Amino acid sequence: MSPPCTLTVEEPDADNAGAGVIELWRVTHAKTGDSLLVRVYEVLHDSSHELGIDPGLQKDGVEADLQRLLADQVAVIGEGLTLVRREFPTAIGPVDLLLRNPEGGTVAVEVKRRGDIDGVEQLTRYLELLGRDPHLAPVSGVFAAQEIKPQARVLAADRGIRCVTLDYDEMKGVDSGAPRLF
Structure with missing residues (x-):
């Protein structure tokens, strides 16, 4: 029930x-x-075990977890990048990660569990706004998600946004069990 x-x-x-x-x-x-x-009709065995305080339902692998792990491992996005800030505030909402490129310029990263067109649109709005700031320009975008839908990839490519597929288990340091060549 x-x-x-x-x-x-x-x-x-x-x-x-x-x-x-x-x-x-x-x-x-x-x-x-x-x-x-x-x-x-019959009880064959009855036992109880003290398990401590119930933590309640805790979901693993939510967007905030991905964002936190990616902030600690910005090399997943690209070599030489450094974290400026998580949840970088803008007038239309916070950018998940703001990174500095060693060649100059800024990288805005939007993190999603499942990347779709709405996420690309959201990042596009952030890029337009951040690109107006002379201290941040030029600004490039990275759309990072565990799974990115084909339509989102096409739209991102059309707008010059790079897509990165995240492996949550690998980022956590857990073997996912998926077969690999190396």
């Missing part, structure tokens, strides 16, 4: 007890009121 729902444990009535039921578990959907009744 899909959440939200509650579980209550009930004592079996006379009919269920006569049939050998030792416990009834009732799962009730909070919104619809639908319920599921589970009859327990």
Whole structure:
């Protein structure tokens, strides 16, 4: 049963007890009121283990994780680049990473988990705005994502934006298990 729902444990009535039921578990959907009744006839093993404080759901590999790892490993974008700042503020929102090119100029990096046309459009707006600042110009763009859709690659290439595919496991230093030649 899909959440939200509650579980209550009930004592079996006379009919269920006569049939050998030792416990009834009732799962009730909070919104619809639908319920599921589970009859327990025998418990073969019951154990519990203290696991500590529940941290709740923690999603690994979100955009913020990619951005943090990429800020520490700017060589993934290109050799010789140095980090100026993460979340570089602009009038229309923050650029994920702003890097300095040793030959002069600035590189604006937009990081996504799944790169689509909207991400390229977003980076295009940042590049236009940042290019007006004489302290940052010339500004080039890099669209970095774990997966980049073909339409986004075509649009990025048309606008002079370089695409970089990120391997999250490799950046974390974890072997992904994918077969490799080297």
